[in-house]
Amino acid sequence: MSDAVDAIIGQWVKERPDVAQDLWPVQLFARVQRLARVVEKSAKAAAAAHGVEYGEFDVLTTLQRSGPPYALTAGALLKASMVTSGAITNRIDRMEAKNLVERVRDGEDRRTIKIRLTDHGHDVTRAAFTDHLANYARLLADMDRDLITKTGDGLRQLLEALGDTGIE
Amino acid sequence: MSDAVDAIIGQWVKERPDVAQDLWPVQLFARVQRLARVVEKSAKAAAAAHGVEYGEFDVLTTLQRSGPPYALTAGALLKASMVTSGAITNRIDRMEAKNLVERVRDGEDRRTIKIRLTDHGHDVTRAAFTDHLANYARLLADMDRDLITKTGDGLRQLLEALGDTGIE
DNA sequence: TGCTTTTATCTCAACGTTGAGATTATCAAG
DNA sequence: CTTGATAATCTCAACGTTGAGATAAAAGCA
Numbered sequence: 001m002s003d004a005v006d007a008i009i010g011q012w013v014k015e016r017p018d019v020a021q022d023l024w025p026v027q028l029f030a031r032v033q034r035l036a037r038v039v040e041k042s043a044k045a046a047a048a049a050h051g052v053e054y055g056e057f058d059v060l061t062t063l064q065r066s067g068p069p070y071a072l073t074a075g076a077l078l079k080a081s082m083v084t085s086g087a088i089t090n091r092i093d094r095m096e097a098k099n100l101v102e103r104v105r106d107g108e109d110r111r112t113i114k115i116r117l118t119d120h121g122h123d124v125t126r127a128a129f130t131d132h133l134a135n136y137a138r139l140l141a142d143m144d145r146d147l148i149t150k151t152g153d154g155l156r157q158l159l160e161a162l163g164d165t166g167i168e
Numbered sequence: 169m170s171d172a173v174d175a176i177i178g179q180w181v182k183e184r185p186d187v188a189q190d191l192w193p194v195q196l197f198a199r200v201q202r203l204a205r206v207v208e209k210s211a212k213a214a215a216a217a218h219g220v221e222y223g224e225f226d227v228l229t230t231l232q233r234s235g236p237p238y239a240l241t242a243g244a245l246l247k248a249s250m251v252t253s254g255a256i257t258n259r260i261d262r263m264e265a266k267n268l269v270e271r272v273r274d275g276e277d278r279r280t281i282k283i284r285l286t287d288h289g290h291d292v293t294r295a296a297f298t299d300h301l302a303n304y305a306r307l308l309a310d311m312d313r314d315l316i317t318k319t320g321d322g323l324r325q326l327l328e329a330l331g332d333t334g335i336e
Numbered sequence: 337t338g339c340t341t342t343t344a345t346c347t348c349a350a351c352g353t354t355g356a357g358a359t360t361a362t363c364a365a366g
Numbered sequence: 367c368t369t370g371a372t373a374a375t376c377t378c379a380a381c382g383t384t385g386a387g388a389t390a391a392a393a394g395c396a
Contacts, residue, residue: 003327011233016297025304028316029207031323036204037250038330039197055352065179074375082205087353089376094352111361111374129184136193143329147322148196154319155199159171161311162206223382242345255383257346262382279344279391 005030032155039139046135050128052100055083055091057132060100060125063117071104071116100124173198200323207307214303218296220268223251223259225300228268228293231285239272239284268292 005027013020040054047057062080063070072080078088092115095101100121104114117125140148159165173195181188208222215225230248231238240248246256260283263269268289274280285293308316327333 001324001328002333003324004332005324005327008233011235015233015235016294019298019301022301022305024313024316025301025308028308028320028323029304031320031327032200032203032207034250034332035200035323035327035330038327038332039200053352065176065183067179067183075373078375082202083352084354085375086355086377090352109362109374113375126184130187133187133190133193136197137190139330140193140196140326143326145192147325148192151319151322151326152196152199154315154322155196155203156169156171156173157315158308158311158319159173159199159203159206160169162203162307164172164202164206165170221382243343246345251382252384253345254347254385258382277344277392281345 003031004034039136042135042139043132046132047128049131050124051098052124052128053091053094055081055087056095056100057128059088059091059095059115060117060121061129061132063101063115064122064125064129069116070122071114073106073112073114075112077115095121171199172202207304210303210307211300214300215296217299218292219266220292220296221259221262223249223255224263224268225296227256227259227263227283228285228289229297231269231283232290232293232297237284238290239282241274241280241282243280245283263289 008030009023009026012023012026043057044054047054050057052060058081059077062077063072066072074085074088074092077092078085081088092101092103096103099118101115102118104116106112106114176198177191177194180191180194211225212222215222218225220228226249227245230245231240234240242253242256242260245260246253249256260269260271264271267286269283270286272282272284274282
């Protein structure tokens with residue numbers, strides 16, 4: 001059996017035999033990259049069905065899983081999202097206009113603001129996340145559960161080694 | 169041992185116990201997504217050191233690994249790149265301005281154009297790809313080789329099941 | 337030959353992200 | 367207090383991508 005990445009590596013071995021022994025990370029990282037794109041494309045469609053961009057969906061779920069009172073600072077959302085500060089500001093602006101979240105000034109530190117899920121934001125998040133999980137399950141419908149677990153465990157060890165250990 | 173994704177799943181189990189049994193795909197897909205971002209960020213920096221955007225680097229390597237005569241149609245690059253047509257046109261425009269590639273009309277079919285690596289494009293690609301592999305190796309420096317192989321194999325099976333089997 | 341359909345590429349406005357810098361507030365030291 | 371340093375958020379122009387539509391050529395078919 002072979003996939004697109006096997007074909008790509010085969011091309012490199014032919015064209016760049018001088019680096020053939022350095023291609024071993026490619027079989028992992030190229031697959032991670034391709035799988036991420038396939039899954040993200042599917043997830044975007046699932047989010048769009050609920051009227052939100054994928055980046056907005058990310059903010060919604062981060063707030064919901066943080067638990068009561070469903071409010072985090074812009075800085076916390078920034079760290080959780082792996083994007084830059086301008087992107088977070090824009091996302092919050094758009095989501096505020098859609099009445100999904102609201103900006104609340106923090107009494108303690110007036111530099112910080114908290115982003116809080118509105119009731120409407122809660123409803124959208126619950127529905128969208130449920131659909132999101134159904135979509136995930138559909139993608140993996142025919143796969144062996146044990147393989148999924150083992151592969152996920154391997155990725156966890158990689159992420160730990162790369163320092164991706166906390167969500168703050 | 170635990171990583172950021174374990175923490176995220178822990179939050180969901182608490183906040184949405186009603187979907188706790190549907191979270192199993194998350195431990196895989198969330199890791200794929202996070203790892204892809206970490207690796208891509210690193211790869212972008214490696215490409216930038218050679219004066220090219222990551223998307224441009226993708227076009228360069230696709231052309232180089234295709235072998236002589238190092239020329240593909242815009243359509244072939246489109247399929248290989250997993251982006252939309254406008255993005256490919258823009259990338260080629262920018263790369264042509266940088267003298268990395270040149271557009272060549274195909275004698276047979278005047279609708280198609282071939283994108284061909286220039287000599288300069290060849291040089292940049294060789295150097296950038298060598299650095300790219302060194303960067304990959306650095307990221308995996310402390311990892312067990314067998315784990316990397318097994319995890320990559322798991323991802324291959326997933327990609328095959330999702331139909332990502334050819335590069336055309 | 338003419339007509340329609342299909343194929344390949346490009347156009348362009350809307351969109352989201354980047355990232356350096358600006359703004360405003362807090363903290364630490366004297 | 368006042369000054370300087372630090373911290374949190376926002377601003378904004380530049381950038382790359384999206385995706386529907388336009389353009390143009392080729393292929394299929396009467």
